Amino acid sequence: MTPRALGGRVLDWLEQRLPLSEWLAFVAHLGVVSLPLDTRRPVRELLRELDRTLVPDTLRGPQILAALAGILFAFEAVTGLLLAFHYRPTPEAAHESAMAIVRDIPFGGAIHQLHAWGALALVAVVALRLVRLFWDGLWRSPRELLWVSGVALVWLALQFDFTGRLLPWDQAGYWSTVRGLEVVYALPLVGPVLSFLLGGRVMGEEVLTRFYVLHVLVLPILWTIALTVTFSTLRRVGFADSTLPVSARRDTTFRHHRYDLAFVMLFLFAVLVTVGALAPFGVRLPADPYSTPVHAGPPWYMGAVFLVQERVPLASWLVGGSLLAIALAVLTLPWWAGRLGERFPEQRLRLAGLVTVAAWLVLGLAAAIVGRL
Amino acid sequence: MGLVLVLMFGVVVASVHAAPASEERCGTCHPAERTQHLEGVHAAGQVGCVSCHGGDATASEAAAAHGAGFKGRLGREAVPGLCASCHADPQAMRAWGLPTDQHALWLGSGHGEHVRNGNREAAVCTDCHGVHDIRSPRDSQARTFVANVDVTCGRCHGDEKRLAARGLANAHAAWEGGAHAEAFRREGAEVGPTCTSCHGVHGAVAPGRNEVDKVCGSCHAAERAAFRSGPHATVFADPTKPECSACHDPHAVAAPEKGASPAACASCHAPMTRAAILGRRMGREYAAAEQRLARAVRRVEEASAVPMRTEDHRERLEEARQHLEQARVALHAVRLEAFAEPMRLANVVAGEVERDLEHRLHVNLVWKVLLVVFWFLVLGTALLLRRMRDRKSDVAG
Amino acid sequence: MSEQRVVGPAAERGIVEVLTRVFLVAWGLAIVGAVVFYLRPPVSHESTSDRVVRAVRMHELRIGEARLVKHGVTPFYLIRLDARRVIAPSAVCTHLRCVLTYDAVKRQIVCPCDGGRYDLEGHVVSGPRRAPLTLYSVSIRAGEVRVRV
Numbered sequence: 001m002t003p004r005a006l007g008g009r010v011l012d013w014l015e016q017r018l019p020l021s022e023w024l025a026f027v028a029h030l031g032v033v034s035l036p037l038d039t040r041r042p043v044r045e046l047l048r049e050l051d052r053t054l055v056p057d058t059l060r061g062p063q064i065l066a067a068l069a070g071i072l073f074a075f076e077a078v079t080g081l082l083l084a085f086h087y088r089p090t091p092e093a094a095h096e097s098a099m100a101i102v103r104d105i106p107f108g109g110a111i112h113q114l115h116a117w118g119a120l121a122l123v124a125v126v127a128l129r130l131v132r133l134f135w136d137g138l139w140r141s142p143r144e145l146l147w148v149s150g151v152a153l154v155w156l157a158l159q160f161d162f163t164g165r166l167l168p169w170d171q172a173g174y175w176s177t178v179r180g181l182e183v184v185y186a187l188p189l190v191g192p193v194l195s196f197l198l199g200g201r202v203m204g205e206e207v208l209t210r211f212y213v214l215h216v217l218v219l220p221i222l223w224t225i226a227l228t229v230t231f232s233t234l235r236r237v238g239f240a241d242s243t244l245p246v247s248a249r250r251d252t253t254f255r256h257h258r259y260d261l262a263f264v265m266l267f268l269f270a271v272l273v274t275v276g277a278l279a280p281f282g283v284r285l286p287a288d289p290y291s292t293p294v295h296a297g298p299p300w301y302m303g304a305v306f307l308v309q310e311r312v313p314l315a316s317w318l319v320g321g322s323l324l325a326i327a328l329a330v331l332t333l334p335w336w337a338g339r340l341g342e343r344f345p346e347q348r349l350r351l352a353g354l355v356t357v358a359a360w361l362v363l364g365l366a367a368a369i370v371g372r373l
Numbered sequence: 374m375g376l377v378l379v380l381m382f383g384v385v386v387a388s389v390h391a392a393p394a395s396e397e398r399c400g401t402c403h404p405a406e407r408t409q410h411l412e413g414v415h416a417a418g419q420v421g422c423v424s425c426h427g428g429d430a431t432a433s434e435a436a437a438a439h440g441a442g443f444k445g446r447l448g449r450e451a452v453p454g455l456c457a458s459c460h461a462d463p464q465a466m467r468a469w470g471l472p473t474d475q476h477a478l479w480l481g482s483g484h485g486e487h488v489r490n491g492n493r494e495a496a497v498c499t500d501c502h503g504v505h506d507i508r509s510p511r512d513s514q515a516r517t518f519v520a521n522v523d524v525t526c527g528r529c530h531g532d533e534k535r536l537a538a539r540g541l542a543n544a545h546a547a548w549e550g551g552a553h554a555e556a557f558r559r560e561g562a563e564v565g566p567t568c569t570s571c572h573g574v575h576g577a578v579a580p581g582r583n584e585v586d587k588v589c590g591s592c593h594a595a596e597r598a599a600f601r602s603g604p605h606a607t608v609f610a611d612p613t614k615p616e617c618s619a620c621h622d623p624h625a626v627a628a629p630e631k632g633a634s635p636a637a638c639a640s641c642h643a644p645m646t647r648a649a650i651l652g653r654r655m656g657r658e659y660a661a662a663e664q665r666l667a668r669a670v671r672r673v674e675e676a677s678a679v680p681m682r683t684e685d686h687r688e689r690l691e692e693a694r695q696h697l698e699q700a701r702v703a704l705h706a707v708r709l710e711a712f713a714e715p716m717r718l719a720n721v722v723a724g725e726v727e728r729d730l731e732h733r734l735h736v737n738l739v740w741k742v743l744l745v746v747f748w749f750l751v752l753g754t755a756l757l758l759r760r761m762r763d764r765k766s767d768v769a770g
Numbered sequence: 771m772s773e774q775r776v777v778g779p780a781a782e783r784g785i786v787e788v789l790t791r792v793f794l795v796a797w798g799l800a801i802v803g804a805v806v807f808y809l810r811p812p813v814s815h816e817s818t819s820d821r822v823v824r825a826v827r828m829h830e831l832r833i834g835e836a837r838l839v840k841h842g843v844t845p846f847y848l849i850r851l852d853a854r855r856v857i858a859p860s861a862v863c864t865h866l867r868c869v870l871t872y873d874a875v876k877r878q879i880v881c882p883c884d885g886g887r888y889d890l891e892g893h894v895v896s897g898p899r900r901a902p903l904t905l906y907s908v909s910i911r912a913g914e915v916r917v918r919v
Binding site for chain 2: 099102103104255256259260262263266267269270273274277278
Binding site for chain 3: 753761
């Protein structure tokens, strides 16, 4: 009996005992397929039909960014799970256990490198995706939720980074978090609430434990929700190019799509392995609460916030409030930008977006330079 | 108790014939001297102007002040006697807990001898202690504070003009460029050897030829013991021959050059004699071991940057260092038997560390080379995936 | 689009099938192998000196007294029999790894889990079938009791 036939028989056996078609529909709903499925039919039939059906090729255009966000998240989840097997989240043991993973445990260094580089890639991917959504106007009705969940993904990726940076309890992570917590605390209204949730302004066991729980439990759940909203709203309102004539659409069979997905995963894995091997993240000294390193800086994408917070000669609540207002404006973009109408046509809006992103990058660069001085 | 203190105080005051400094009026015309004096330890000890210069401090006119018993400016040759009039007097010094032997020591020192022989440049008390601003040697601003001693001595012994006039070598400059000065700067003045560590303080004198090994041995005890156990000890028993300083410059105190042809050996032993060959061999072996240890240290640094676990290797390095140190001490015995074993151990341990880490680093490099193989696997898989994707999907259907 | 491509000869297809399986198995083995190596609990490297426990000084231990020494995963009793002899039976029951108690009256070691009893030579006196108790070797140097666990 061939493995394929054996697989078929196992599926048949299970089919009689479990509603496999409904499971498939549920998984499909999470974004794997955006097709209506008749759950009353047997799963093998559904799969066969699915393989032949034309689906939008989400791996050939800018839509790949959303797929990458999902794949990278899966990478991060798997490597993170493995890291959690050896990591001990207490101030006394954290650095030692992180060092043990990186240095002593076989493949620990590789898994750590994959996790670290994957995180960097994830931030880049969700940020690029947000830029793309903005550029193509994919926040206009009925895609408001696509935009909102996109912003949520960026915010969550940054929070993943913020919480994960502290976990190795090394000098750079520790002091970056100390400064980060001060920025959080300075935000009006939400600052104290966030600090309350993060375990206070003062670094210690409390903060480490909460960061750990946020990093491995709360944020992944929120991320899954945001990703589900993204894919579900796509299922409901269709892809951006679903409105195009059939000839201009990039459709593919689902079978083709499956293999392409495997391609993307394979190359992503290979690239992460290569980058991790050739440019490994350094291992740093253990955190010392009584010695601030010279260049204790924020991560690159937060440079702008830090620069504004530290160098702008205004009351910190005012600066924090402005930042908060900007964040809120970005989140609610579909509800106010659509009403600008004639005075602010598409082109101008794009220009404004470009200026914002450029300002962000320039400020970040400036922060990096100021930090070095 | 209080009564005793008062009595002692009285003795001191009586013996220096002085009114309290604050009542003195000399400063009216001599303000700079007065300021200097007030900064010094004598002001606190109520030794005033008249204690040294005589005259009347209470007089308001120069003529009266410079009247009866006025000594004026004192000559250099009068200084030691004047200081000694109090500082060699046990009665006067008891209250201050100060020793009284400095003057006697000075008389026996090189400085004292030269002064007696009519050398007006040799140091008297004021050259090191200052004139009006005499500070306690515990005062970090004092010339005699341990950290400032080398500068104080160097004012004469590092002054090229004076030294040239007498045809002397610049001892201060030699010290400054040597191992002792390095230790002095690194470990601090309390530990690092300065001028007085070898020459003494008031009794400053160049150690006699036969004393050198004892002077050096007071710190370098292990080296001295090794030296005394070797054949050199019998040769240097001759009082005309220097001991340690035959190989080590007395002020620069550098380790003699090791390596192919140690100059230190060649200064006494003709080339190709047994002793010269032995010296060359030991020098070469020691230098080689030092280099090997340095290589092992570099490997450890490389490995811990990877990162790899190097705690055990660091411990082994420490062990190798101890063996090398033993070998270095044993060099002073100039006997191969004493030298060979620690040398061998140092080489073995450092070599083990080096080889083990080289092996591990090599393995680490192999991982990177394996990336190429990994990409072959990736591309192969990609090709297969492509073939399977593009195959007609009739198998499943 | 590529669905319409004509497939090559059957033999080539067979090779591709085999190669695919080989590659899939290679990937699977590599990843599973790496994860297994990674997850294997780290072994603690104990040196010989760590295994010699300097428990108490001889005069601190009364004759007939039993003292539980809480040493890592190998706790043991120190029982002073007379002026010179001290024994060090393991305090871990060989049955279900319960920590044993000492019955000073009967001079026996008792398991609180199943009531099994050992004598001071480690032999099983009563209770369920089990292996005898380990006695660690004891040496007394300069009045100090050292146990090799």
